[in-house]
Amino acid sequence: MRRLLTGCFVTLLLLLNTLVLIGPLMVFALLKLVLPGRYRVYASTSVMWIAETWAEIDKLIFKLCIPTEWDIRGGGDLRSDTSYLVISNHQSWVDIPALIQALNRRTPFFKFFLKKELIWVPFLGLAWWALDYPFMKRYTKAFLAKNPELAGKDLEITKAACELYKSQPVTVVNYLEGTRFTSAKSTQQQSPFNHLLKPKAGGVAFVLAAMGEQLDAILDVTVVYPQQRIPGFWDLISGNVPKVIIDIQTRELDPALWRGDYENDPQFRQTVQNWVNQLWIEKDRRIAELRDERR
Numbered sequence: 001m002r003r004l005l006t007g008c009f010v011t012l013l014l015l016l017n018t019l020v021l022i023g024p025l026m027v028f029a030l031l032k033l034v035l036p037g038r039y040r041v042y043a044s045t046s047v048m049w050i051a052e053t054w055a056e057i058d059k060l061i062f063k064l065c066i067p068t069e070w071d072i073r074g075g076g077d078l079r080s081d082t083s084y085l086v087i088s089n090h091q092s093w094v095d096i097p098a099l100i101q102a103l104n105r106r107t108p109f110f111k112f113f114l115k116k117e118l119i120w121v122p123f124l125g126l127a128w129w130a131l132d133y134p135f136m137k138r139y140t141k142a143f144l145a146k147n148p149e150l151a152g153k154d155l156e157i158t159k160a161a162c163e164l165y166k167s168q169p170v171t172v173v174n175y176l177e178g179t180r181f182t183s184a185k186s187t188q189q190q191s192p193f194n195h196l197l198k199p200k201a202g203g204v205a206f207v208l209a210a211m212g213e214q215l216d217a218i219l220d221v222t223v224v225y226p227q228q229r230i231p232g233f234w235d236l237i238s239g240n241v242p243k244v245i246i247d248i249q250t251r252e253l254d255p256a257l258w259r260g261d262y263e264n265d266p267q268f269r270q271t272v273q274n275w276v277n278q279l280w281i282e283k284d285r286r287i288a289e290l291r292d293e294r295r
Contacts, residue, residue, distance in 0.1 A: 029043075032044050073245065085171075085218050089283060111131065134211075
């Protein structure tokens with residue numbers, strides 16, 4: 001009963017926080033849509049401040065209402081005036097609050113690459129646009145086979161969407177696995193890793209091709225739940241997650257990783273895939289080390 005009441009109370013507080021701040025965010029989003037020049041920049045800055053404040057209040061709610069220990073390791077050199085690519089493992093919806101705990105107001109407010117069609121989602125599409133989330137357009141191989149004149153256009157569109165980041169710092173989050181880890185998915189795809197699904201190099205290659213020159217470093221983030229099972233979001237808000245480890249390692253970003261044609265150059269594609277696989281081998285080993293600490 002205590003966990004049920006805690007979960008309902010935390011849900012109510014999170015909802016109130018969202019409802020109170022979504023109004024001002026939408027106002028500045030609309031202003032950003034219609035205002036010219038530097039006034040649009042002011043509106044964009046206000047939207048970002050509201051989003052960071054929303055995240056900070058969520059952190060306060062978790063601190064006051066649930067017993068979860070957020071064990072954040074590394075990241076002592078994080079800055080809010082530089083640009084990062086965050087590469088993290090993905091196991092649960094709790095991963096998002098974990099990133100907020102570790103990165104909010106320590107780095108620029110993080111962003112995800114979104115499919116272009118998502119801009120039409122009511123309210124959220126406008127909010128994502130106002131937060132300068134990059135909307136990407138990806139053509140399938142089958143579509144390009146029928147329309148070869150459009151080859152490379154998807155990357156050009158995404159690069160244009162990211163032009164703003166040349167004048168402002170940004171944190172882009174990329175989940176290489178593409179979906180949340182489960183034992184069933186791991187078995188199905190015959191993953192060679194104990195704690196990770198197979199990484200998808202194509203997605204990160206696309207991000208690097210679009211934004212490589214704007215990014216200053218990689219934040220290699222490893223999220224570990226020391227308890228026996230991976231928790232869900234209800235476990236978190238009901239106070240049933242005793243500890244979350246967020247390990248952050250800052251890595252230099254090699255320009256060679258985006259100075260090539262991933263789609264059409266087999267040698268460059270193999271270089272990126274080798275880099276991703278090595279990163280995943282090290283991350284799998286790191287997860288095992290962090291989980292073993294509880295034994």
